[in-house]
Amino acid sequence: MNDINELRGNEEKKRLLRKYLHQWRTTYQKDFYSAMRLLLPQLDKTRYFLKESKLSRAYREVLGLSMSSEDGHHLEKWKLPSKSNTKSTGDFAMIVYETVFPRSTVTTPTKTVEDVNQLLDELGRIENTSTHANQVAIFRRVVDAYTPMEQRWLVRIILRDLKIGLSDNSIFDVYHPDARDMYSVSSNLKFVCDSLMDESKRIRDMPIKLFQSFKPQLGTRGMASMMESVKHNGVFYIEEKIDGERIQMHYDQSQQLFKWYSRKAKDYTYLYGDRPSETPKLASFVANCLDARNLILDGEMVAYDPNLDMVLPFGTLKSSARNQDATGPRPCFMVFDIVFCNDTPLPDYPLRERLQLLKKVVKENHGYLHLLPREEKSTEADVLQALGDMVQKRMEGIVLKDPSSRYEPGQRNKSWVKIKPEYYGTLGENCDLLVVGGKYGTGRRSNQLAQFICAVRDNRVRDSVKFTSFSMIGTGYTMDQIKEFNTLLRDIQTYNPQRLPDWFDHPEKSTERPDVLVNDFRDGIVIEVKAAQIVFSQMWSAGCTLRFPRFIKFRHDKTWEDVMTFTDVYKTRKDSDSKRSEIASKTDWLESNKKRPRLQVAKRASSSHSIISTQQGADTENILTKTHLFALLVFYVINGEDGVVEKSALEMLIKEQGGEFVQSDVTAKYVIAGKQNIRANSIINKGKRDVIKPQWVLDCVEAKEILPLMPKYMLYTSSQTKGEFLTKMDKYNDSYTQDATQDSLEDIWAGIPSACNQKTLRSVQRKYFDSIPIPGMFFLGMTLYFDTEWATAPTTPAERVAYTNDLDTIRRLKTSVIFYGGSLTSDLDDPRLSHIVLIDNQFERAKTLMASLCPQAQPHVPYIVSSLWVKRCVDNHTVVDELEFDARVPTKYLAATT
Template sequence: MYSSTKTPLFGNFCALLQSISDQRGTQEKKKRLAKYIYDWRFNYGDDFYEAMRLLLPHLDRSRYGIKETMLAKAYTDALRLGKTSTDAYNLLKWKLPSTSKYTKSSGDFAAVAFEAISSRSTITTSTQSIHDVNVLLDDMSRSKSEEKRKHDLFKHIVEQYTPFEQKWMIRIILKDLKIGMSENSVFDVYHPQARELFSVCSNLEKVCKDLRDPHTSIAKSTIQLFEPFKPQLGHKEVPKDVRKVLFDGHFYIEDKIDGERIQMHFEKSTGKFRWFSRKSTDYTHLYGDSPQSSKLTGIIADCFEAESLILDGEMIGYDPKLDVFLPFGSLKTTAKDETLDPHKSRPCFIVFDMVYCNGFQMSKYTLADRLKVLNSVVKEKRGYLNLLPREEKSTFQDIVHALDRAISLRKEGLVIKNPGSTYEPGARNPTWIKLKPEYIDSLHDNCDLIVIGAKYGTGRRGNRLAQFLCALRDDRIPDNENPKFLTFTMLGTGYTVDELDEFGKILENLQPYNAKNQPSWLVHPEKSDEVPDVIVHYAKSVVVEVKATEIVWGNMFGSGSTLRFPRFMRFRKDKSWSDIMTYSEMVAAKRSGTIGGQVRASASQHDFLDHKHKRAKTAGVRSKKSYSLLASQRGIDTKDIERRSKLFEDMTFYVVTGGNGHTKNGLEEKIQENGGTFVQTEITAQYVIAGNKSITVNSIIYHKNRDIILPQWIIDCDEKQDMVPLAPKYMLFATNKSEQLFRVKMDQWGDMYTQDTTEQTLGEVLSQIKVDISDVQKMRDLCEEIQERYFKEPLPGMIFQRVNAYLDLPTSDDDMNQLCYLKLRDKLWLVSMQIQFYGGTVVDDIKPGITHVVMDKERLEKLLPLTRSFLG
C-alpha cells in the first residue's frame, strides 16, 4: 500500500519511545534520544524531520480529527469485534476499570487497545518504516470526513503493524506520547538553537532543515511576516517585589482580556492578511484574508498606516447593542456569522503589542517604544479593532487598587508590564505578570456540596476515581417530598493522593451512569459534556467543602450555574445531604458575588505576600465559621420605617426583583409602610412580586402553582390607597386557576365587564392585544382592510403598499470587479429600504405575486433572462 524510503523501521522508533518512557530522570531520557539521533545521522543522513513529527506529534500541523471514542469504533470494526463483546466495551469505556479478569489496563486508551489487539493480531515482525507511518498519517489527515477511507486505513494498520507499533501509533494520533519528555527537552537534544528557532516560526520542518547540522549555528532567529510564532506569555508569580516590573520608576497596568490570543499578519502591497492562534493554528478562514473579505479584515483594512505589520492581541466576541464583551465560548459563533449586520455580535480584535512593522522586527525595542509606534500606525475602529488602554503606575498599592476595581467589575484580572522590556517569543518571564483574583487566597469563598458522581482518571490516575461530580440541594421541593439534587460542578483539583484514596473508600455501591435513565433524585442535563462514569446515592455519599472564586453561568450542569476554579478543601463527615448548599442560596450568592455567605474582602498587600500556589497542609481542627443570611436574602432594615396605612395588613409578600425603576428594597419599604410583611422565600408568602424573569423566578414558574405579580400592582395600590383588582396587565405569570378567574371577570384583552372604560384603560387594553407581525401577507391584508374601511384617501407614507418587488441583486457568478459589486449591492440595498419604508415588500427569489422588478440601468443585459424566468 505504501512504499518505503530510507528511514529506520517504525518498530525501532517505538522501542526508543518505550525506553524513554520507562527511564526515570530527564537527563537519562535525553541520553537515549541523543544516541538515537546520532545513529540516525550516521546511517540515514541529517534530515530528522520524519522522526521529529512522530516525536512531537502535538506540534505537527496535521489534523486527524480523531479522539478516543472514534478510535474505539474504528478498532471495533477493524478487529471485527462484536458490538456487545468485552473488548468492544473496554475500548469504548476505556476509563472504567475492566470487566474482565484477563484485562489489567484502564485509564490509558492505547494500553487498553494494545490488549485487545494483542489477542487477535498475527503480525509479529516490524516491516513498516517511519516514512510509511508518515505517509499513512498524512492520508488519514486528508480523509477526516471520509468514513470508508478511514475504515480502509485502520484495516491496513491492523494487517501490517504489530500490536506494539499500533500502541504507539495510537498515541501519535492522539498527540500525547506520555513519555515524560517536554518539547523543550527534545529541542535541546536536537540542537542548541532549536528551541529559539521554533519559538519564532512554529514550524518543525523549518527547525529540522535549518538546524540539520548539529555543529553549526545560525544567526539569531527573528520573527517573519506570515510565519506564526510563539507569543510571549505572562508570568504567573504574584509580585512580592514590585521593582521587578519597574522601569524608570513606573510600570503599566492593563486589563486581562478573556479572549483567544491571536496574532495578525498584514502586508499592504498585496492586501494579504493571516491570523494565527497561540498554538499556531491558522484562523484566517474565520477572520478574513483580504480587504475584500466579508469577514473582519474587510472592515479593519483601512485602520493601518504601515506597509507591513504583525500585531499581538486577543480576539473576543463583542455585542454592539449592549456595548459589552462576550464570554470566551461565544467567539467562534460570532466569527462564523457572515451577515455583516452591524447590530449583531461580532469578533473584535483587541491589540496590545506590535512585534513587526515595515520590515523591521520590533521585538528588540522596549515596550514603551513599541506602543508609540503602534499608536502612530494603527487607527482604532471601536468594536472591530480596539487598542487596549493601560495605566502608568508606580506603587504596589496601585496594583492592589486596580485588582479591587477589576474584581468589582467582574473582569478576568490584570497584566502588569515593564515598559522597558523587550518582546521575547515563547518566554514567560517576570517582565509581564498575569494577576488573577484566584491567585489570592482571601478572594475565594467556600461552600459545602455533596458528591453524587465520579469519573475515572487517565494515566497515573487510571483505574481510580479522579474527578467528582458535586451537587446542591433543590430547596424548591417541599419538605414532605423526596429530595432532589442539582449538579453544580466537577471537582478535579485540591486533594492529595491519600485523600483521593479516601474518596475511593467512602464512595461505595457505585452504579454506572446512564444519561437517558437517571434516578429520580438527580437533575443533570442529558446532553451535558460533563458526563460521570458512575453515580452514588446521596444517602450513601459524602459532603465536601469546596473553595472557588465565583459562581458563573454553566448550562452543562443541572443548576444552570457552576463554580469557577473549584478546589477540594476537606471532607465534611460532620454534615449530611440536608446541610449542604441549596439552590436558593446559590442563586442569592451568585447575585451578590459571594459563595459561602460572607462579604468578600478587598485585596490587600498582605494577601499578595502571603499567597502560595500550592495548598498548605491544614490542621485537623479548624476554627468554627460563622454563617449568616446573604445580603440579598435579608431584605431591608425595617426598624426605622413608619407605618402609614393598613392597606396590606395581614398580607405577606416575597419580592424577588424590582422593575420599572423600583428596586427590591423600595418595594419592600412600601409594603412595610402599608402594614404588610415581606419574607425572603416564596414558601411562606401569599404574594410573589417580580419585575422580570430570573433563575429564581423561572424556578417558581416551573412548578406552575404560584402567581407572579409585577411591581406595578404594588405601586398602583399604594398610590390609590386601595386594593386594585388583579388583572392580566399586572401578571408576569398566572396559574391556570387565575386565568380562569380572569376570563369570568374580563375579556381576553383585560377589558373588565363591570367597569366603565376610560381613555387610560382603553390604552392599556389595546396594548395587551398582541398582533403576529411575522406573517407578512396577513399584515398586508389587514392594513389594506383597515385602509379601505376607515380611510377614503390613500395613507401618507404608504405609496408602495401594494408593491411586491424583486431586486436584481448581483451574485458571485457575475463578471464584475469587487468595487462595482459592492457599489451595486449598496445601491439596491438602499432601494430595498425605501420600498419597505413606504409600505412595500421585497422578495429575494422569483415567485408568483411579484408586481415590480427593480434593476440597475447598467445591467439591462439581464432583462431578457429575467423575462424568461417570469414566463417560466
C-alpha cells in the same frame, strides 16, 4: 519507542533517544520531522477522528471478533478486567497488542517511519461522511503488514499518548537546545525541525515570522507591591486588563492579506476576514488604518455594541463576529503591542520603542480598532489609584509593564504583572481549572452530569503531565451551560479510585468522588471559577480546595497547559491569606477565619523572684514530640482535675503532642482548668475566654484529632462559644448530628427555634456544603441593597404606572432574595454589603454609586448589577456570574491613547 519505554530514569531515556537521533542524522541527512511527528503526536495537527471506541470497532471487524467473544468484549470494554483476568486492563494499546499477537502472521518488521507517516496522512484525509468503512479498510492493511508490537505503538500515536515517560520539553531538548523556545514562538513542529536541522548552530533570537502563529507573552499574577519589579528608571506603565480573547493580527499590504490567530494558534481568519474587500468582516474596517508594508499586532478581541457605545461581556464575542447587521454588536480589536513591522521582528526592542512605532503605523477606527491607553506612573499609590479607577468603571483590572522589557513569546514573567480588584466574597484572582470528570445530578439535573471535579496541573512533576484534584463545583451555571458541559464531556470512563489514570491524582479514600473521569486530560474542559477562599483539605490531592466555588465561564481560548499550577494555588492562597489578615474584622465570615497572630516574647527585667511552685510549668527539656496533633496551638493550664490528671502531667502530654504551654492566658488559644480557683475565677469574671476541662485534651489525644468543643467539656463557656454551640445543638444540648429518639424529640420539641439566622446558616454551609450550596439557599451569605434613589415623583398616569411596576418588581425580587437565603440592607455603609441592585442599567446612577463606594483603600468592592441578575439567578436556581449583568458605564477606555 519500545526500547525507551522499557528504560527507567529520564536521563537514560534521553540518552537512548540522543543515540537514535545521531544515527538518524548520519543516515538521513538530518531531516528529523517525520520521526519527530511520531514522537510528539500530541503536537501534530493532523486529525484522525479516532478514539478507543472506533478503534475497537475497526479491530473487531478486521479480526472477525464478535462481542460475545472474550477478546471482542475486552476490546470494547477495555477499561474493565478481562473475564480470565490474564490480560491488561485500562491500556487500550496493550489490549490491541494482546488481541492481535496470537492471530498475527507478521513476525518481521518491514515498515518504515515514512510508511507510518503516509498511513497517518491517509487516515487524516478520510472524510467524516465515509469515516468507518475507509478506516476499517486501512486497519485491515495494518493487521496484514505490521507486527503486533508495531500496532501497539501505532495505536498510541493515533490516540496521541505514547506513555514512554518523556515530556515534550525533554524530547525538544534532545533534538536541539533552542527547540523548546522555537516551538513557543511558532507552534509549528515542522518549522522547528526544518529550522534546527544543524544541531551545532544556535539561534540567539527566535524568529517571529509573518503568517506564522506564535505563543504570546503572558503576564504573571501579582499585587500592587510588585510594581518594583516592572520599574525602569523609576517609572512603569499601567494599562487596563481587557476581558477579551487574545488575538494576534498578521497583515501584508502587498498581498492585501490578513490572518488572525488565537493564543492556541487557532486560525480565526474565517471570523474576522482575510481581505479588505470581505465586508462586513473586521478586516474591511481596519485595512485603511495600517501604514506599513507588513506587521503583526498583539491585542485582545472584544465585542463592541455601537448602540450602547460600550464593550460587551466576554461570552458574546463569537456571536458578534458572525453578526451581519452593521448596527448590531461587532468585534473590536484592542491593540497593546507590535512585534513585527516592515519585515523586521521586534521582540528585542524595548516596549517603549515598540509603542512609539505602534502609534506611527496604526490609526484608530472607533469601535473597530483601538490602541489601548496607558499611563506612566512611579509609585504604589499610583497603582492603587488606577486599580480604584478600574473598579469604578467596573473593568477587570490593570496590567503593570516594564517600559524597557523585551517581548518574550510563550513566556510568563514579571515584566508584565496583572492585578485584579478583590470583589466582595472572592479571591483576588479567579481560577482557571481543568474539568476532568463529574457527578450525576438529581431532580431537574437528573440523568446528566451536574457537578464537576476540577484539577490543577502539578508542575512539581517535570517529565510527564500530571494533574492533581483540587475542587468540585456545583453552582454558577445555567441549564443551557450544563447541557454544554455534558456535550463536551463525552469520552469518559467510570471512576475507580483504585485504577486512576497515570495523569491524575486523587486520594483513594476521599469522600469527594466523581462518578466519571475523562479518558484523556486533553479532553478536559478549561473553565474559570470564582471562590471565596482557598482552605486546607485532605479530601483533595492538592492539600487544599476552594471554599464556595462557582462557575463563571468556559475558557475555550485556553488549553490544559494554561490552567493553574500547584505552585499558583499556594501562591494565591498565601496572597489571599495576607490580604484577609488585614481586614479580618470586617465581617462575621472574616472574623471566623482570622490568622492566629505570631507569639511575641516580651522582654523581662532581671529579677530574683519566681512563680510559685503550683504555677510553674513542667520541665519539658527531655520530652520528645510524638505527634503534631497540637502543632501551633498554645495552652494555659491553670490546674488539673482531681482523680483525672495533674497539671504537670497534662503539660507534658501537650508537649508530646506537638503543642506549647504558657503560664498566662495572654497568648494562649486554650485555657484549661479542672476546678475553679482564684486564677480560673479571674478569667471567668472577665467573661471573654472559655475555660475548658482537662478531659477535652485527654479525649483529643485518644481520638488523634482536635475534637469540637461541647458543653460537657466546659468549666466556663463564653457568650461567643455559646452562640457557636447553638449552630451545632439546641439550647438543651441536643446534637443536630446524633440520632434522636421519640422520647427526646417530645421533650425538646417546644424549644426548637421557629427561625434560623444568617450566622447559623453560614456556619452550616461552611461545615457541610463547601462544594455545593445548601439546596434552595443559593443567596446565602449575600447582603443586597436595592437602589430606589433613581426614582422621581411620577406626575403623569403613565409615569405612575411605570413607577408602581418598578416598585412591585423590587418587592418581588426582595422576597426572592430572602426566600433563597439572602439578606437585605438599607445601609450603603453596611460592611456585609455584597451587591447593589439597580432596577435597570441606570448609567448615571451607577456612576454616582461607583464614585462613592470605591475608595482606593477599600479591600472589598460590592457588585453593582441590574435587577435582571436576581431574576436570572432565581430562574436557574444558582448564582450566575455578576459581571454579565454589571451596570457598566459606557466607553471608558475607548478613548485615544494617552
